[in-house]
Amino acid sequence: LSVSARAVRTRDGAFAGAALAYNDVTDFMRALKVKDEFVALVSHELRTPLTSIVGYVQILEEDPAIPPHAVEQLRVVHRNAERLRRLIGDLLDTAQRDGSPMPINRSDADLAAIVVESVEAARPTAAGAGVDIALTAPEQLRMSLDAQRIAQAVDNLLSNAIKYTEPGGAVTVRLAADERDVELEVVDTGIGIAPDDCDRLFTRFFRTEDAARRAVAGAGLGLSITKDIVESHGGRVDVESEVGRGSTFRVRLPSVG
Numbered sequence: 001l002s003v004s005a006r007a008v009r010t011r012d013g014a015f016a017g018a019a020l021a022y023n024d025v026t027d028f029m030r031a032l033k034v035k036d037e038f039v040a041l042v043s044h045e046l047r048t049p050l051t052s053i054v055g056y057v058q059i060l061e062e063d064p065a066i067p068p069h070a071v072e073q074l075r076v077v078h079r080n081a082e083r084l085r086r087l088i089g090d091l092l093d094t095a096q097r098d099g100s101p102m103p104i105n106r107s108d109a110d111l112a113a114i115v116v117e118s119v120e121a122a123r124p125t126a127a128g129a130g131v132d133i134a135l136t137a138p139e140q141l142r143m144s145l146d147a148q149r150i151a152q153a154v155d156n157l158l159s160n161a162i163k164y165t166e167p168g169g170a171v172t173v174r175l176a177a178d179e180r181d182v183e184l185e186v187v188d189t190g191i192g193i194a195p196d197d198c199d200r201l202f203t204r205f206f207r208t209e210d211a212a213r214r215a216v217a218g219a220g221l222g223l224s225i226t227k228d229i230v231e232s233h234g235g236r237v238d239v240e241s242e243v244g245r246g247s248t249f250r251v252r253l254p255s256v257g
């Protein structure tokens with residue numbers, strides 16, 4: 001039960017009594033408990049065994065006794081297990097916070113190195129999808145940020161750009177800074193997004209019909225988490241897009257965090 005009280009006064013301000021409001025919050029508390037149980041279940045029953053699968057697959061991939069064709073198959077297992085691991089992470093992030101701000105752990109970091117690493121990690125996927133990746137970035141860009149979370153945001157934008165671009169297309173990543181702002185652009189020549197959808201893109205679980213129709217894998221969580229990460233750093237993320245021509249996702253962060 002939640003109780004709130006308010007003093008009731010006469011027109012000349014004298015105390016006349018008190019108004020008490022009783023609110024039954026049983027359903028709310030029950031919902032909170034269900035959510036906590038869900039988060040615990042997903043963490044233990046899904047994430048823990050998956051971590052062990054990824055670990056053993058990695059060991060087998062490096063075992064010289066394993067024949068090459070089996071190593072190829074193990075790589076597929078590994079890739080898909082990683083995809084599940086990311087999805088579980090995104091689900092936990094979304095359920096745990098449930099609208100509250102994302103906690104950020106800032107330290108001195110090099111944003112240029114984070115972006116370079118993210119682009120390098122995406123190269124095999126891009127090559128597999130027949131998509132070219134180009135990067136322009138300064139040598140170094142030191143600033144105070146949560147390196148892990150910012151890397152997650154860059155990975156999300158980059159993997160979307162590759163995912164939603166046809167073979168033969170290109171993704172261009174640009175990182176630039178002036179005295180006030182840092183700007184990261186992820187430009188693709190992909191399927192594009194209709195103007196109405198652009199407004200809803202950053203909401204949880206939203207996917208365009210086009211994406212769903214093309215059976216591109218995804219849960220619609222990446223962009224909402226990306227937005228939370230950028231905003232919790234005092235920045236903004238937006239999109240410009242044209243159907244059939246491609247999209248530009250732009251992240252702006254204040255230089256002094």
Ligand code: ADP
Pocket residue numbers: 156160161162164188190191192193201206207208209210211212217218219220221222223224247
């Ligand atoms: P997911 O990609 O897992 O579905 P996101 O939250 O990352 O989830 O993206 C939400 C939706 O926004 C996608 O389903 C897709 O419809 C659209 N989208 C995101 N990035 C792009 C892009 N670069 N080009 C076209 N559509 C995109």
